[in-house]
Amino acid sequence: MGVWSFILGAVFLLLILVVICFLLYCGYIYYMHMKYDHIPGAPRDSFLFGHSPTIIKLMRNNMVIYDTFLEWAEKYGPVIRVNGLHNVMVLIISPEGVKEFLMSPKYTKDPFYKRIxxxxxxxxxxxxxxxxxxxxxWHKQRRIMDPAFSRTYLIGLMGTFNEKAEDLVDTLGDKADGKCQVGMHDMLSRLTLDVIAKVAFGMELNSLHNDQTPFPRAISTVMKGMIETRNPLAMVLPGKQAFIRDVKENINLLRKTGQECIKRRMKAIQEGDDIPVDILTQILKGAELEDGCNQEDLIDNFVTFFIAGQETTANQLSFAVMELARNPEILTRVQTEVDEVIGSKRDIEYEDLGKLQYLSQTLKETLRLYPTAPGTSRVLEEEMVIEGVRIPPRTTLMFNSYIMGRMEKFFHDPLVFNPDRFHPDAPKPGYAYFPFSLGPRSCIGQVFAQMEAKVVMAKLLQRFEFELVEGQTFKILDTGTLRPLDGVICKLRPRAEHKSKK
Incomplete structure (x- = not known):
């Protein structure tokens, strides 16, 4: 009996401790409510979980959470509270707020980035x-990387952009019979993967012709893993363990690939081979200039550029194809421009890109409706009043180009695809459009990405007519970046104009 009494007593004490901890945690949540409840926001789903049930439900149904945040912004104003357990984030839908926090280096990225x-x-x-x-x-790293994105170096990439884009149109040409159904997102993802691998790291992946390559699936899986981290219980849910193992395996694949690529380049440098001034070379240069930099630090930037350089451009191109196929008048207009500037020539020159004004407007309008990297966040260390609302110190602030790009107060008829919004003479709202972020931490690769996108789109428009297969939803899938849910399934036909010019 003595042993059982001891066990029961220990269990009883443990239960008391659990209850005390739970009550203390509830008290902390109540404190956070008191601290932030003066900030407008939608009613919480529950005292304990805040808005998390709504967000998790949207994720399970493949809905874009930013559409719900957009509804909240329309209803509750430009400063909105979002609760999740004891965490509170504040969404800022304000050009003044965007200017203040993104244009200044004094506001750091928030702890969300630790999840990545x-x-x-x-x-x-x-x-x-x-x-x-x-x-x-970060600033030291950015200065080291800048030469890999200089105008001179980017102009030198036109040959690779043309080569890989020509490979794509040749591949699509075999399917362009007006009957074969082509998943454009998959094809464009493979193309952009081949481009970034070649120009950034000197790798020939040839994923356009290799269905067995593991990289497209690896990138897609780890991006989905990023989304799952929005669920605070993801790590402990029994049904998620197999998926989490899959995510970890694919992260290890990407990092091992980076390790092998770095070793090959270091060997080439040691043997005195000619080395391009590409992203990989700058990553290694950074290691020379920074004390204590180890191989894992080098692999960090390999993975960063490998994914960012592939995922966002593929998504933008896919949405552009989707919208052009849905808007025949815009398609005809941009095809006419391509015919006038490019004609039937195979190699697009750097000087041609500046002449493709309407294509530029089309790509910018695509990013207004579908910013592939929809938002960013910052930490407010000291109390501040934003749009008349007092924000407590040590608060995470969220900024979202997707939401602002779809609001009537910033863009007339915001759901209408209209490239003329970005005509050089058209009025534009300040600090309401930032698909590559703004300020010192804006995307280093945005010029690279838009050059690549122009070359690819010009060649697609030069060669093909697009017809969307019926039954697609045109919904958006949030995998950390935004991509077309149904993959933009098209039937292709050769353009008569291009055939006649040949």
Whole structure:
């Protein structure tokens, strides 16, 4: 009896401790409510979980949570509270707020980026350019990387852009019979993967012709893993364990690929081979200039550029094809421009890109409706009044180009696809459009991405007519970046104009 009494007593004490901890945690949540409840926001789903049930439900149904946030912004104003357990984030839908926080280096990225540093306990992007929260360290990295994105170097990439885009149109040409159904997102993802691998790291993946390559699925899986981290219980839910293992395996695949690529380049340098001034060379140069930099730090930036350079451009191109196929008048207009500027020539020159004004407007309008990287966040360390609302110190602030791009107060008829919004003479709202972020931490690769997108789109428009297969929903899938849910399934036909010019 003595042993059983001891066990029962221990269990009883443990239960008391659990209850006390739970009550203390509830008290902390109540304190956070008191601290932030003066900020407008939708009613919480529950005292304990805040808005998390709504967000998780949207994720399970493949809905875009930013559409719900957009509804809240329309109803509750430009400063909105979002509760999740004890965490509170504040969504800022204000050009003045965007200008204040994104244009200044004094506001650091918030702890959300730690989830991308280490995904489910596995090192993912680490301290790469996207995730580095130490501004001084990030700035040092950025200066080192700048030569790989200089105008001179980018002009030198036109040959690769043309080569890989020509490979795509040749592949699509075999399917362009007006009957074969082509998943454009899949094809464009393979193309952009081949481009970034070649121009950034000197790798020939040839994924356009290799259905067995593991990289497209690996990138897609780890991006889905990023979304799952929005669920605070993801790590402990029994049904998620197999998926989490899959995410970790694919992270390890990407990092091992980076490790092998770095070793090959270091060997080439040691043997005195000619080395391009590409992203990989700059990553290694950074290691020489920074004390204490180890191989894992180098791999961080490999993974960062490998994913960012592939995913966002493929998504933008896919949405552009989708919208052009839905808007025949716009399609005809942009095809006419391509015919006038490019004609039937195979190699597009750098000087041609500046002449493709309407195509530029079309790509910008695509990013207004479908910013592939929809938002960013910052930490407010000191109390501040924003749009008449007092924000407590040490608050995470969220900024979202998707939401602002779809609001009538910033863009007339915001759901209408209209490239003329971006005509050079058209009035534009300040600080309401930031698909590549703004300020010192804006995307280093945005010029690279738009050059690549122009070359690819010009060749597609030069060669093909697009017809969307019926039954597609045109919904958006949020996988950390935004992509077309149904993959933009098209039937292609050769353009008569191009055939006649040949």
């Amino acid at each position: 540093e280490n995904l489910f306990g596995t090192r993912f992007m680490g301290k790469g350019l996207v995730t580095d929260r130490d501004y001084d360290h």
